Amino acid sequence: xxxxxxxxxxxxxxxxxxxxxxxxxxxxxxxxxxxxxxxxxxxxxxxxxxxxxxxxxxxxxxxxxxxxxxxxxxxxxxxxxxxxxxxxxxxxxxxxxxxxxxxxxxxxxxxxxxxxxxxxxxxxxxxxxxxxxxxxxxxxxxxxxxxxxxxxxxxxxxxxxxxxxxxxx
Amino acid sequence: xxxxxxxxxxxxxxxxxxxxxxxxxxxxxxxxxxxxxxxxxxxxxxxxxxxxxxxxxxxxxxxxxxxxxxxxxxxxxxxxxxxxxxxxxxxxxxxxxxxxxxxxxxxxxxxxxxxxxxxxxxxxxxxxxxxxxxxxxxxxxxxxxxxxxxxxxxxxxxxxxxxxxxxxxxxxxxxxxxxxxxxxxxxxxxx
Numbered sequence: 001x002x003x004x005x006x007x008x009x010x011x012x013x014x015x016x017x018x019x020x021x022x023x024x025x026x027x028x029x030x031x032x033x034x035x036x037x038x039x040x041x042x043x044x045x046x047x048x049x050x051x052x053x054x055x056x057x058x059x060x061x062x063x064x065x066x067x068x069x070x071x072x073x074x075x076x077x078x079x080x081x082x083x084x085x086x087x088x089x090x091x092x093x094x095x096x097x098x099x100x101x102x103x104x105x106x107x108x109x110x111x112x113x114x115x116x117x118x119x120x121x122x123x124x125x126x127x128x129x130x131x132x133x134x135x136x137x138x139x140x141x142x143x144x145x146x147x148x149x150x151x152x153x154x155x156x157x158x159x160x161x162x163x164x165x166x167x168x169x
Numbered sequence: 170x171x172x173x174x175x176x177x178x179x180x181x182x183x184x185x186x187x188x189x190x191x192x193x194x195x196x197x198x199x200x201x202x203x204x205x206x207x208x209x210x211x212x213x214x215x216x217x218x219x220x221x222x223x224x225x226x227x228x229x230x231x232x233x234x235x236x237x238x239x240x241x242x243x244x245x246x247x248x249x250x251x252x253x254x255x256x257x258x259x260x261x262x263x264x265x266x267x268x269x270x271x272x273x274x275x276x277x278x279x280x281x282x283x284x285x286x287x288x289x290x291x292x293x294x295x296x297x298x299x300x301x302x303x304x305x306x307x308x309x310x311x312x313x314x315x316x317x318x319x320x321x322x323x324x325x326x327x328x329x330x331x332x333x334x335x336x337x338x339x340x341x342x343x344x345x346x347x348x349x350x351x352x353x354x355x356x357x358x359x360x
Contacts, residue, residue: 101202
């Protein structure tokens with residue numbers, strides 16, 4: 001079964017009853033290469049500024065590889081991210097922020113130095129359910145403080161820097 | 170380079186207050202982001218749907234410059250514009266006049282961006298106006314909903330303005346009211 005409007009097929013149900021929405025706004029992307037020295041001295045950095053995101057999928061063409069998702073319609077969006085940061089020496093605050101037009105969501109707030117593994121690495125992430133108006137935007141930002149200089153790197157191995165969102169309702 | 174929306178866009182004082190309750194950027198800056206989203210969507214959709222056809226018609230390699238590709242695709246005989254129409258614009262319940270211009274001078278767009286916008290949207294300028302008007306509508310509605318709940322729970326409140334403009338003006342005039350910028354500035358001082 002398919003459900004169509006005058007232009008497109010937007011709901012598909014298979015013979016075995018799985019339902020997909022091939023045009024529903026949804027994207028997934030990752031950073032494919034390291035992005036060095038982006039924060040550490042209270043610098044707020046938008047992921048994707050220096051190192052473009054690589055799209056895995058973008059069903060409705062709403063994502064820009066510089067890291068901005070633009071809501072095509074007013075609705076509720078599930079937005080998720082994970083970010084791996086390396087190089088902690090002295091930092092005592094480490095934030096991951098999903099910045100939407102209507103407000104910031106601080107999805108991770110940690111003492112980075114206390115949580116790093118034995119190679120100085122910390123992966124943080126979070127997920128939100130946000131109200132977005134048509135043409136609102138969302139980006140992922142990181143902020144680390146306490147290093148005295150911007151020495152923290154974003155390290156992308158096995159897609160450890162991920163950003164995804166979908167319109168839910 | 171082309172100019173878009175040079176005829177401008179005006180908002181009222183209550184519109185501005187409702188927007189500033191949620192936005193950390195100016196209405197113009199929000200509009201620029203919205204326009205960037207429109208440009209991105211237009212170009213990506215055209216590439217997704219037509220780039221393979223375009224490549225198939227070339228005999229050698231093709232330019233990797235989007236400024237060359239977009240006009241090339243649009244010039245193909247088989248290309249059809251999307252004619253993406255503006256949704257029904259919500260009716261904002263305004264009492265006060267729309268007195269403040271927020272799109273002074275319009276917005277600059279590259280030639281290929283303008284081509285892509287016009288190929289995708291039936292009227293790009295009207296679409297951006299729709300987005301701005303919808304933004305005012307949604308933020309005014311959210312503002313009233315948020316503060317109305319507080320007022321209804323407050324036994325000292327005996328009446329509530331029926332009109333959105335009056336309600337927004339009343340809340341924003343209260344001692345201690347802070348919009349998003351003021352709240353965030355305060356949080357930075359406390360941090």
